[in-house]
Amino acid sequence: MRRPFRFGPRAADAPEDVRREIELHLELRTREFEEQGMSREEARRAAEAAFGDRREIESEVRSLRGRTVRTLRSRRWFDELRQDATLALRGLRRAPLFAVVALATLTLGIGANVAVFSVVRSVLLRPLPYPDAHQLLAVWTDHRSRGRAEPEWFSPPEFIDYRDGNRTLSGLAAYSGWGPNLTGNGDPEMLTGGAVSWDFLRVLGIAPALGRDFEAADDHPGGPPVVILTDALWRRRFAADSGIVGQAIQLNGEPWTVAGVLPPEFRSPFPWQILRPLRRPVPDPCNRGCVTLRAFGRMRPGVTIEQAHADLVTVAERLGREYPDEHGGVKPWLIPLQHQLTGPVRGALVALMGAVGFVLLLACVNLAGLLVVRAGGRLREFGVRAALGAGRGRIVRQLATESLVLAVAGGLLGFTAGTAGARVLAALVPPNVRLVTDVSTDLVIVLFTIAVTVVAALLFGLLPALQGGGTGLMSVLRSAHAESGRRVGRMRGGLVVIELAIAVMLLVGAGLLMRSFVSMQRADLGYRTEGLLSVAVTFPRSRYPDPGTAVRAIEGLLARAGAHPEIRTIEATDQPPLAGGGDQDIAVFPDGRALAPGDRAPGLWYRTVSPGYLRLMEMPLVAGRLFTPDDRQGALPVGVLNEEAARQLFPDGNAVGRILTTGLDSTAARITVVGVVKTARPDGPLEPVKRELFLTLSQFPARGVVLMVEPAREAAGAVRAVRETLRELDGEVPLARVSPVDELYAGVTQLPRYFAMVVGAFAVAALLLALVGVYGVMAYAVSLREREIGVRLALGAAPGGLVRWLVGQGARLTAAGLLIGVVAAALATRVVSSMLYGVSALDGVTFGAVTLLLAAASLTACWLPARQARRVDPVEALRGE
Amino acid sequence: MAGSDLFTGSLDLLILKAASWRPMHGYAIGRMIRHWADGVIPIQEGALYPALHRLERQGLLEEEWGISETNREAKFYRLTPSGRERLRDETARWKAYRRVMSAALRADRRPQVA
Numbered sequence: 001m002r003r004p005f006r007f008g009p010r011a012a013d014a015p016e017d018v019r020r021e022i023e024l025h026l027e028l029r030t031r032e033f034e035e036q037g038m039s040r041e042e043a044r045r046a047a048e049a050a051f052g053d054r055r056e057i058e059s060e061v062r063s064l065r066g067r068t069v070r071t072l073r074s075r076r077w078f079d080e081l082r083q084d085a086t087l088a089l090r091g092l093r094r095a096p097l098f099a100v101v102a103l104a105t106l107t108l109g110i111g112a113n114v115a116v117f118s119v120v121r122s123v124l125l126r127p128l129p130y131p132d133a134h135q136l137l138a139v140w141t142d143h144r145s146r147g148r149a150e151p152e153w154f155s156p157p158e159f160i161d162y163r164d165g166n167r168t169l170s171g172l173a174a175y176s177g178w179g180p181n182l183t184g185n186g187d188p189e190m191l192t193g194g195a196v197s198w199d200f201l202r203v204l205g206i207a208p209a210l211g212r213d214f215e216a217a218d219d220h221p222g223g224p225p226v227v228i229l230t231d232a233l234w235r236r237r238f239a240a241d242s243g244i245v246g247q248a249i250q251l252n253g254e255p256w257t258v259a260g261v262l263p264p265e266f267r268s269p270f271p272w273q274i275l276r277p278l279r280r281p282v283p284d285p286c287n288r289g290c291v292t293l294r295a296f297g298r299m300r301p302g303v304t305i306e307q308a309h310a311d312l313v314t315v316a317e318r319l320g321r322e323y324p325d326e327h328g329g330v331k332p333w334l335i336p337l338q339h340q341l342t343g344p345v346r347g348a349l350v351a352l353m354g355a356v357g358f359v360l361l362l363a364c365v366n367l368a369g370l371l372v373v374r375a376g377g378r379l380r381e382f383g384v385r386a387a388l389g390a391g392r393g394r395i396v397r398q399l400a401t402e403s404l405v406l407a408v409a410g411g412l413l414g415f416t417a418g419t420a421g422a423r424v425l426a427a428l429v430p431p432n433v434r435l436v437t438d439v440s441t442d443l444v445i446v447l448f449t450i451a452v453t454v455v456a457a458l459l460f461g462l463l464p465a466l467q468g469g470g471t472g473l474m475s476v477l478r479s480a481h482a483e484s485g486r487r488v489g490r491m492r493g494g495l496v497v498i499e500l501a502i503a504v505m506l507l508v509g510a511g512l513l514m515r516s517f518v519s520m521q522r523a524d525l526g527y528r529t530e531g532l533l534s535v536a537v538t539f540p541r542s543r544y545p546d547p548g549t550a551v552r553a554i555e556g557l558l559a560r561a562g563a564h565p566e567i568r569t570i571e572a573t574d575q576p577p578l579a580g581g582g583d584q585d586i587a588v589f590p591d592g593r594a595l596a597p598g599d600r601a602p603g604l605w606y607r608t609v610s611p612g613y614l615r616l617m618e619m620p621l622v623a624g625r626l627f628t629p630d631d632r633q634g635a636l637p638v639g640v641l642n643e644e645a646a647r648q649l650f651p652d653g654n655a656v657g658r659i660l661t662t663g664l665d666s667t668a669a670r671i672t673v674v675g676v677v678k679t680a681r682p683d684g685p686l687e688p689v690k691r692e693l694f695l696t697l698s699q700f701p702a703r704g705v706v707l708m709v710e711p712a713r714e715a716a717g718a719v720r721a722v723r724e725t726l727r728e729l730d731g732e733v734p735l736a737r738v739s740p741v742d743e744l745y746a747g748v749t750q751l752p753r754y755f756a757m758v759v760g761a762f763a764v765a766a767l768l769l770a771l772v773g774v775y776g777v778m779a780y781a782v783s784l785r786e787r788e789i790g791v792r793l794a795l796g797a798a799p800g801g802l803v804r805w806l807v808g809q810g811a812r813l814t815a816a817g818l819l820i821g822v823v824a825a826a827l828a829t830r831v832v833s834s835m836l837y838g839v840s841a842l843d844g845v846t847f848g849a850v851t852l853l854l855a856a857a858s859l860t861a862c863w864l865p866a867r868q869a870r871r872v873d874p875v876e877a878l879r880g881e
Numbered sequence: 882m883a884g885s886d887l888f889t890g891s892l893d894l895l896i897l898k899a900a901s902w903r904p905m906h907g908y909a910i911g912r913m914i915r916h917w918a919d920g921v922i923p924i925q926e927g928a929l930y931p932a933l934h935r936l937e938r939q940g941l942l943e944e945e946w947g948i949s950e951t952n953r954e955a956k957f958y959r960l961t962p963s964g965r966e967r968l969r970d971e972t973a974r975w976k977a978y979r980r981v982m983s984a985a986l987r988a989d990r991r992p993q994v995a
Contacts (some may be wrong), residue, residue: 104928
C-alpha cells in the first residue's frame with residue numbers, strides 16, 4: 001500500500017476528514033450495489049438507506065474525532081519530549097568534558113545565587129520571630145531641628161507622655177541597659193541585661209515558659225525586686241532547675257526573686273541574659289532633659305506607620321508647647337523594628353545579591369558560548385533532519401529540550417551546592433551582626449532555585465536553539481563549514497566580550513571593597529588601640545552605697561595594679577571607645593551665661609576618666625594641660641575638651657581657662673576647662689565626630705568603669721594581675737568583658753571585611769570563568785583556521801609572527817571587553833559608594849589595577865592556544881578538510 | 882443512536898478481529914462484518930463509524946493514511962498492541978461464554994445439581 005507522508009492529525013481537519021471517510025464508504029457501497037445489477041441512482045439510494053441517518057452519525061463522529069485528535073497530539077508531544085530528553089542525556093554522556101564543564105558552570109552560577117539568597121532571606125526578608133512582627137516599631141525622638149542627626153532616646157517623663165497620650169499603639173515599652181554582678185553559686189559574673197517596662201514582653205508578644213511575666217505592680221520603686229532569666233542563662237548558671245522560680249538570686253549583692261524563665265526559642269532583639277523592671281524612682285531625678293530610655297511599640301491592628309506617626313506627632317506638639325526648652329521642635333521618629341535591627345547590613349546584602357546575579361549572567365554567557373560551538377558542530381545533523389521533514393519548530397524544540405535537561409541537572413546540583421554554601425556563608429557572618437537566624441532550606445528557597453534555573457535556561461539556551469533552527473538545507477549543501485564556523489566564532493567572540501565586561505565589574509567592586517576595608521583598618525582613630533586590654537569592672541551600690549567609696553576603690557585598684565610587675569600602665573574610664581553606643585551627654589552653658597532666646601544649650605558627650613587616661617590613650621594635647629592626680633574631689637572641678645567642642649563652644653578663641661556650667665542656677669556644676677585634645681573617633685572610622693568633654697573620676701564618680709591595661713609582658717599575665725588585685729580588694733566584685741582593644745576595633749570592621757571577602761570570592765570566580773571563555777574562543781579560532789595557518793606556514797611565515805597575529809585578534813576582544821567593563825563599572829560602583837571608606841567609587845588605582853590584571857590574564861589565555869599554531873603541520877592542514 | 886441487535890461490545894470485538902490481519906479502511910471492515918453476519922442479524926451500517934472512532938480514541942486502533950481503491954487518500958485503521966491484547970482477552974471470554982451457553986441450552990433433561 002502506498003502511503004503519503006502525513007505529519008499527524010490536526011483538529012482543524014476533523015470535519016473534512018470525517019466527511020471524506022463517510023463519502024468513501026458510500027461510494028464503495030454504491031459500487032457494490034451496482035455490481036449486483038442496480039443502476040447508479042438506485043445503488044446510491046440503497047447505499048444511503050443501508051447507512052442510516054448520515055447527518056446524525058457524521059456529527060457524532062466529528063465530535064469523537066475532535067477529542068481523539070487532541071488526545072493523540074498530546075500523547076505524541078510527550079513521546080517526542082521523552083525522546084528528546086533521552087537523546088540529550090545520551091549526547092551529554094558522549095561528550096563528558098563538555099558535560100562536566102557545562103554542569104560545573106551552572107552549578108557555580110545557580111548555587112551562588114541560592115546561597116546568597118538564603119542568607120539574605122533569613123536576615124532581611126524573614127519577619128522577626130514575634131507574632132505579627134510587622135506591627136512592631138522602634139520609636140525614637142527626632143532632634144534634627146536641634147542639630148542632632150541621629151535618632152534620640154527618651155527621657156522618662158517624655159516616655160510616659162508618649163505612652164499614655166497615643167491612640168494608635170497597643171503598647172509602648174521602654175528599656176535601658178543593665179549590667180549586674182551575679183554572685184552566689186559559682187564565680188562572680190557580670191551579666192548583660194535590660195531594665196524594661198513591665199509590658200516589654202507583652203508588647204513583643206512573648207510569654208515566659210516558666211513562672212510569670214512582669215506586672216504593673218513590679219514596675220514601682222517599692223515593688224518586689226523580680227527578674228526574668230533567659231533560657232540560656234537558666235541552663236548555664238542554674239542547671240535548668242525549675243524550682244528557681246520564686247527563689248532569690250544575688251545581683252549586685254542584693255536579693256532579686258526569679259519571677260520567670262523565657263522560652264528557649266525566644267530570640268531577644270538585644271543580647272540580654274536577664275531582665276528586670278525599670279522601677280524608676282518617683283520623683284525621677286532623671287528629668288525631661290535626661291535621655292536614658294529607648295522604646296519600641298506595637299501598632300494596633302490595621303494601623304499604618306503613617307497613621308502612627310501622625311498620632312505621635314500630636315503628642316510631640318503638645319509636649320513642645322508645654323515644655324519648649326526640652327521638647328520644643330522635637331518630633332517622633334518611627335522605624336519598623338525589622339529595619340532597625342537589620343539596618344547596617346541591608347545595603348550590603350542587596351549589593352551582594354547584585355554581584356551574585358552578575359556571576360550567574362557570566363556563567364550563562366559562558367555556557368551559551370559552549371553550546372553555540374557545539375551546535376555549530378551539528379549543523380549538518382540539523383540540515384539533514386530538516387530535509388527529512390522535521391519542521392523548524394521541531395528542531396528548536398529538540399535543542400530547547402537539551403538546554404532544559406542541562407538546566408534541570410544544573411539546577412539540582414546548584415540547589416545542593418547552594419544550600420551547603422548558604423550554611424558556610426552564614427557561619428562566616430561576624431557574630432556581632434546578630435539577627436542571622438538559622439539558614440534553613442524551605443519551599444521559598446526551592447521556588448527561588450526553580451526561578452533562577454528557568455532564567456538561566458532562557459539565557460543560555462535561547463541563542464543556540466535559535467541558531468540551530470535557522471539552518472537551511474542550502475547552507476549545509478553548500479558545505480559551508482568554514483563560513484558557519486566563522487559565524488559561530490564571531491558570536492562567541494561577542495559573548496566573551498560580555499564575559500570580560502562582567503568580570504571587570506565584579507573585580508572592580510571587590511577591589512574597592514577591599515581597599516575600603518584596608519583603609520578602615522589603618523584609619524587613625526586619634527587614640528591608641530594596640531597593645532591594650534579592656535576589662536570591665538563594676539562596684540555595686542549594695543557594697544559601695546556612696547559613689548565616693550566606689551571611686552576610692554577604683555583608685556585603690558589602679559594604684560595597686562599599677563605597681564604590679566605584670567602591668568606597665570593601668571587607667572580607667574566609664575565609657576570606653578568602640579563600645580558600640582550608649583554614650584552619655586549633658587547640656588552645658590559656656591561661661592555660665594544664659595542663652596539668647598531661641599537658642600538651645602549645646603550638648604557635650606562626656607566621659608569620666610582616671611588622671612593618666614588621656615596620656616595612655618595617646619591623645620595629643622593641643623592646648624593647656626592634661627589631668628593630674630591633684631584634680632580630685634575637693635579641688636577645682638576641671639574638664640578637658642576636644643578640639644571640636646572647643647571650637648564650637650568658644651568660637652572666639654582660647655578655651656583654656658573658661659567655664660562651663662551644667663545649669664544656670666547656683667546648684668549647677670561649674671567646670672573649668674584646663675586643656676584641649678585633638679578630636680578623635682571614639683565610635684570607629686565610619687561614625688561622625690562628636691563634641692567631647694573629659695572629666696575626672698574623683699570629681700564626677702562612676703561605679704562601673706572599663707580598665708585600660710597596658711601589659712608589661714603579655715596579656716594573660718596582666719589580666720591575672722588585675723584579677724588578683726581586685727580579689728584582694730573585694731572578692732565579690734567580678735571582672736567582665738576582657739578583650740584586647742584592637743579586637744574591639746576589628747569588631748567594628750568585621751562586616752566590611754566579610755563583604756570584601758565574599759565579593760572577592762565571586763570576583764575571582766568570575767575572572768576564572770571569563771578566562772576560560774577567552775581561552776575557548778581562541779582555541780576554537782585556531783582550530784578553524786588550521787588550514788589558513790598551514791598555508792601561511794607553507795608560504796614561509798615565521799611561526800612567532802603567526803602567534804602574534806593570532807594573539808592580536810584576541811587582544812581586540814580583550815580591549816573591547818575591558819572598555820565596556822570599565823564604563824559599566826564606573827556606572828555601577830556608584831551604588832556601593834556609601835559603603836566605601838577612604839576610597840572613592842571611581843578610584844583610579846583600583847580601576848587601573850583591575851584593567852592591567854585582566855589584560856595580562858586575558859592575553860595569556862589567548863597566547864596559550866595560539867602557541868598551538870606553531871605545531872600545525874602545513875602538509876596535514878592543507879590535506880585535511 | 883441507531884443501533885443493531887448486536888451488543889456494542891460485540892460490534893467492537895468484530896471490528897478488532899477484522900482489523901487484525903492488516904490495516905483496513907472503514908468500508909472494508911464493514912463489508913467483512915456483513916460477510917460474517919451473513920444476513921442473519923441486521924446491521925445498521927453507519928453505526929460502524931462511531932464505533933471505529935471510539936476504539937481509536939481508546940487507543941485500541943490507530944489511524945494510518947493510505948490510498949484507497951478509488952485512488953484517493955483514505956484513512957486506514959490498524960490494531961495497536963493494546964488492541965491486540967484486548968482482542969485476545971475478549972475472544973477468550975467469548976469462547977468461555979459460548980461453552981457455558983451451549984452446555985446449558987443443549988441439555989434435554991433436567992440436570993442433576995449437586
